[in-house]
Amino acid sequence: MPVAVFGTAQFADVPRDAPQHLLQVAWDAGFRRFDTAPLYAFGQAEEVLGRFLAGRDDVQGVTTKVGLAPQPDRPLRRRVVGVAKAALPAPLLARAKGVLRPAPGQSAPREMASGRFGVTEVRSSVETSLRRLGGRVDRLLLHEVRPHDVTTELLDLLAGVVERGDVGSVGVATQNHDTLGALAAGGELFTAANTAVGPLHTPVALPDHVVARTGHGLLGGGGEHLRRLQAVLADDPTRAQRWQEVTRDTEFAGPRGLGHALLARGAELDVTEVIVGSTTERNVAPAFAFAHRDDVLPEPVSAALADLVQVVRALPSTD
Template structure:
């Protein structure tokens, strides 16, 4: 069996409290066992997700698995009360940010305790879009110190905003970025300046949210579909219908096209997908084993979506 075109990791945000249907412990155990059997060894979480609930639950799922066999990350800077109800994952009432050194050190210590481990392979500064200076002065130096101590293996930024990554890279040395939703069939803002800088500096890019929160997997008309965590508007839905028609003309599903588009850029070293049913994960991995025809990118270019490797 051919391997996927790029390695795949899983994000465990849905193990916290979200505005989506909750995942029971039994379901989570089944999903994790299936992911492990399918060869997934990259897992991501954050204290934001459920105010630590995701970290706790992921820690239980990882118990008994060989620590050297998987890559684990969490984040610092964005926080939420434990098990708080969520109406808006992007900016929920009661959420707070703290990118100071002391808060960062406390957060890592707490995350390690919840996850049941003594080290993180990656620690990301989380969504410091309006707090660049604070992250540069507080969180990142603190993480660099933890890296020198071996508590953290690599440091980086996780954000939905390409400009945030760029701003940090202009003033700091990062190992890896988690770029969420900014190189997809609907949004290519990471391609212009960010990805070339990552290639020139040898910075890994983990591309999260290749479906832009779901709409590029479900299509425009599924009743529960989301675009960037919210219900999509009329224009986005119309845009997705046109993309889906162009994909269908080449015999390619929208989901397969979305995965391959995000994976195709050479700056992208890994895709990070959301936790899902075993059948859904197996379907995604199967999609990533089958390269779409080149004519697909030409069809999409006519809709104003540049080929994923255009200009490289």
């Protein structure tokens, strides 16, 4: 059974006072492990989480990251984009958009920014994270790291923070296609990895020394995979009827059942943890219950879900 971890990346999408309420709801639902990063919520997620966890003795784990700095908040980014649209000639603007567009048949990357993994930047980031999180970092991950970013100097620094007890362990949280290369560059020091495990993601076969195997994106990045599977049900009455039949009288019946089935896939995956999050309080407890369950999906439900995935994979790319 994977352990459910509450993620804080979604804190950027809620009102300013909502994260504390979401964390309390998550705590009440049973979450005791938490995932954050300096990047999340424009730099505020670590501080909010640190304040919430202060004084709580039964926290089981806190993961943060290093490499990606906070980005400007959305109003500022919209203004910047507006200026670019007004100032750039159409051909240059088209080329700029093309840099962010995924190749045909591929999902959009979670992050296009390049990580900053110089020793000075990493040391400063770790010190800031420790201060924000009350001195507790159980796991430190290199955020959107590429294999060539893992230098001897970086490894020496990371080994030092582990030996001093500043962090419990280190690893990587990057694109699936970069994960194995980055792990190989880190050798036995890297014992943790976050990988995308949505139904349309290509799975990563992690080496044995990676003992902390965390899956994220059970619904696809931003729910993208869920929406694509839902579109199949909306367009195909035969498959929609089959889905209704196999989920009838199960916890996967109803309009939210497909999402719940995707959350419940964790028991079938080669993971020790799954990250889930929500911007809506009423969704937090169900997310914990389905992600934390130890039973695999009923075979008819699993088969119907696999059929939907196969249909989506066979569709021509719209990118």
